[in-house]
Amino acid sequence: MSHSRWKTLRERKLAEGFTEPGGVAEARHEIRLSMALAQAVYDRRSELGLTQTELAERAGLTQAKISRIEGSDTMPTLPLLAKLARALDASLNIALDDDNTQVTFTAHETDAA
16 A cells, blocks of 8 residues: 555544544654754755764764754763754754644854954
């Protein structure tokens, strides 16, 4: 079954009043959060023109750890997120809502003087 067909089936069931078990909905929410973080790290790293290895060195991590974060294979701790934000010279912003999760890095202002 293709992904689009599965999604249509799922949406049809939900429209008919089917409710997912709580564990499934929670897992889906966690995956969305992990994917949002992964995309934000990748976008900021690319914006800075850094490789995973260079970001890892700046953050005091391994390249494999950066790869796992960008691949949504892990959910970092708060101290690790702070290291990433410093290494990416940005503030980490996370907005959590039931249906909308936003994770962004906002670049720090630099003095031009």
